Amino acid sequence: MAPTSKHKNYRARRQLLLAICIAIFLLMVNLLVPLRAQASSQIQSTSTPTAQPTPTFDLQRLEKPVIASNNSEQLKKGAEIYWGVCMACHGDIGQGLTDEWRDAFGTEDRNCWQSGCHGPDHPPQGFLIPKDKVIPAVAGSSKLTRFNNAQELHDFILANMPWWDPGQLTDEKAWQVTSYILSLHKVMPKAFDLTDTNASAIRTQYAVPQPSDDRPAVLTLTGILALAAIGMIAQDLRKNKNRVAERPNFFHHLHPPTIPALQARFRYTLGAGGLAVFLCLILLVTGILEMFYYIPTPEHAAVSVEVITSLVPFGALTRNLHFWSAQALMIVVSIHLLRVVLTGAYARHRRLNYLIGLGMLVLILLLDFTGYVLRWDEGIRWALIVGTNLLKTIPWVGDWLYRLAVGGPEPALSSVERFYTWHIFVLTLTMIILGAWHIFRVRRDGGVAVPPPDQRKDNARLSRFDLVRREVLVMVIAGVFLLFISVFFPAPLERPITQATVDMGVNAHNARAPWFFLWVQQLLKLGDPFFWGVALPVILLIVLAILPYTLPQTNENELGRWFPRGNRLAQIIVILITLAVIILTIIFLIPTTQL
Amino acid sequence: MKNISRRDFLKLSTNSLLALSGILGIGGLIRYLSYQFDPTPPSEFDIGSAYDYPIHSRTVVAHIPAIVIHDEDGFHAISLTCSHLGCAVEERNFGFECPCHSSRYDPNGAVLKGPSTANLRKFRVAEAEDGNLHVFTT
Numbered sequence: 001m002a003p004t005s006k007h008k009n010y011r012a013r014r015q016l017l018l019a020i021c022i023a024i025f026l027l028m029v030n031l032l033v034p035l036r037a038q039a040s041s042q043i044q045s046t047s048t049p050t051a052q053p054t055p056t057f058d059l060q061r062l063e064k065p066v067i068a069s070n071n072s073e074q075l076k077k078g079a080e081i082y083w084g085v086c087m088a089c090h091g092d093i094g095q096g097l098t099d100e101w102r103d104a105f106g107t108e109d110r111n112c113w114q115s116g117c118h119g120p121d122h123p124p125q126g127f128l129i130p131k132d133k134v135i136p137a138v139a140g141s142s143k144l145t146r147f148n149n150a151q152e153l154h155d156f157i158l159a160n161m162p163w164w165d166p167g168q169l170t171d172e173k174a175w176q177v178t179s180y181i182l183s184l185h186k187v188m189p190k191a192f193d194l195t196d197t198n199a200s201a202i203r204t205q206y207a208v209p210q211p212s213d214d215r216p217a218v219l220t221l222t223g224i225l226a227l228a229a230i231g232m233i234a235q236d237l238r239k240n241k242n243r244v245a246e247r248p249n250f251f252h253h254l255h256p257p258t259i260p261a262l263q264a265r266f267r268y269t270l271g272a273g274g275l276a277v278f279l280c281l282i283l284l285v286t287g288i289l290e291m292f293y294y295i296p297t298p299e300h301a302a303v304s305v306e307v308i309t310s311l312v313p314f315g316a317l318t319r320n321l322h323f324w325s326a327q328a329l330m331i332v333v334s335i336h337l338l339r340v341v342l343t344g345a346y347a348r349h350r351r352l353n354y355l356i357g358l359g360m361l362v363l364i365l366l367l368d369f370t371g372y373v374l375r376w377d378e379g380i381r382w383a384l385i386v387g388t389n390l391l392k393t394i395p396w397v398g399d400w401l402y403r404l405a406v407g408g409p410e411p412a413l414s415s416v417e418r419f420y421t422w423h424i425f426v427l428t429l430t431m432i433i434l435g436a437w438h439i440f441r442v443r444r445d446g447g448v449a450v451p452p453p454d455q456r457k458d459n460a461r462l463s464r465f466d467l468v469r470r471e472v473l474v475m476v477i478a479g480v481f482l483l484f485i486s487v488f489f490p491a492p493l494e495r496p497i498t499q500a501t502v503d504m505g506v507n508a509h510n511a512r513a514p515w516f517f518l519w520v521q522q523l524l525k526l527g528d529p530f531f532w533g534v535a536l537p538v539i540l541l542i543v544l545a546i547l548p549y550t551l552p553q554t555n556e557n558e559l560g561r562w563f564p565r566g567n568r569l570a571q572i573i574v575i576l577i578t579l580a581v582i583i584l585t586i587i588f589l590i591p592t593t594q595l
Numbered sequence: 596m597k598n599i600s601r602r603d604f605l606k607l608s609t610n611s612l613l614a615l616s617g618i619l620g621i622g623g624l625i626r627y628l629s630y631q632f633d634p635t636p637p638s639e640f641d642i643g644s645a646y647d648y649p650i651h652s653r654t655v656v657a658h659i660p661a662i663v664i665h666d667e668d669g670f671h672a673i674s675l676t677c678s679h680l681g682c683a684v685e686e687r688n689f690g691f692e693c694p695c696h697s698s699r700y701d702p703n704g705a706v707l708k709g710p711s712t713a714n715l716r717k718f719r720v721a722e723a724e725d726g727n728l729h730v731f732t733t
Contacts, residue, residue, distance in 0.1 A: 382682045382683075382694070382695055385680070385681045385682060386680045386681065386682060386695055389680045389681045400629065403628075404625075404628050404629065407631070407632075407633070408631050408632070408633030409635050409636060410636050412633045412636075413632070413633045414631075414633050499658075502657065502658050503657055503658045511682055511693075511694035511695040521695070521696065524695075524696045525696045525697055525709075525710055526709075526710060527709055527710045528712075529679060529680050529710070532710075533680075
């Protein structure tokens, strides 16, 4: 025994050392990346010319637009437009039409409102500058105060500039000019492209901390996890049959000492239940992290989502992980439900747990919908209005349900807070309770459904050590997959709902429900909203719920197998429902010809 | 009634009292959650000077949302909120179409194609003393 334990000690120590090394390396990666970004931003800020008005005007500074080579394309183009169009009136450093700036024009043109081009008798290509009109500065302390953020500045420029011919700028050009003006104003982050979905996070009255690209760090983490997964698989391949008895830790104790090997076959369970638990954990952690920055008010909700997505270090990762885990959960639990029916596993004493599971499916749909609405951007507006108006169509209790969900006569002030509370507290808490009950019932009902011991072909048993190792392996692989998707496929976001977007009617193009409700949206095209949008989905749910209570069930000896003979009718019903949902979704997605 | 034992009677009354308090509690919860702090949405919109809406013009006012029509009969307006489930309809050459569930209406707001079953609502438009048009959505 002595040499073995010594060997084991040594191995444990080596593993510990390795773990510490990895941890230090990760910390370094995480720390170094932002540091480097900060260092370079400091250099940039000293190297960009911060020309102050000098007593004698240096005309050289007007020769060409000021463009630092490391600026974004958007900023460079903005600098050119500003130099060519805006500078004459707003000044080369955004000072406005000051006396000092007019001195630069030469004696003839100094009095803009009297000279040829801008006097009362201006030629056709000129225009009048009224003497009483102050041409505002666009940069400098306490300037641009009428705009809260880059989005508002952009909207103003797009609608009102250039002053003599408003509306000639394209959306793209307005962004370029906005970007350049904000850099004159010294609040524009470096290497940052303004868009409809991040500009509300860029403030005009103070510079937000320079965001850094954290994708290299995330990819490093993904790579390390992938290597760890390969290592775990390699360890499993050279399985040591006479392993020294380990002492079970906390996580081992959450499992029974051994389970029948039949219950742990991947081709039977598809790992869907376990994966769902893992995804729920990720959703819980990332959701809590999002709560630190999310502000549940109509003015701030979408802006705070922009802050999370484009400014907070690893914020985009957090949000993408939350989004993709939610989408994956929807798919995984659907597969889990299909598996349970198609293997007849819900029979007899397991049917209560089947109902609990269906309840959780409904909760997940509600959680997905409320979470989607919390974006409070233009993308969710019609889904919110349709979804809540559907509640109104329910006879007798409709109006009351609507008020309960929305908190007012129409989606407005109170609604974000309502949806926030439904999402992060009521639904989540119910989900945790039902989830714990569901897992407890799995154990109480004797684990995953397999034939009784005397009718099994294989009576081998799997220890909890092997079970936990498999679970961890699946978690690591799923984690790698999620991280990878989260780096390359950002979660959808559109511009915030504001009074301006409502007035402009910005959002009309986006009338699509979240993907898991597209089949309902297609059904709603058929007619009566209550029948197709509320009653039919509820009937489908009831059909699913009464399967174990009405239709024939599998025999015990048939358990643990796909497509057993005993519950064929239930299998056919569930396959038909699944096909109908998929076909309706596809019909919706086929583009229809416009008249 | 006579053959209910004292024990059963006590049990029954205790349980009914518990149930009653539960129902009262749920009633309180419903009232609590039904309170409306938000103001009711406006039913009258000032859409600016009548001169901005010349004769034979059709102008979309997105924030109502409605289309203001000025023809021989004067000013009137058609709601752009779909009567099916409340999305804002878009203008097409045949009239209006809802982007959510493809209901169609003719230029006067009458249903051409379902799922919608009701025409787009008509809003009253009146000129105020200051020359501004007001749209009434009730």
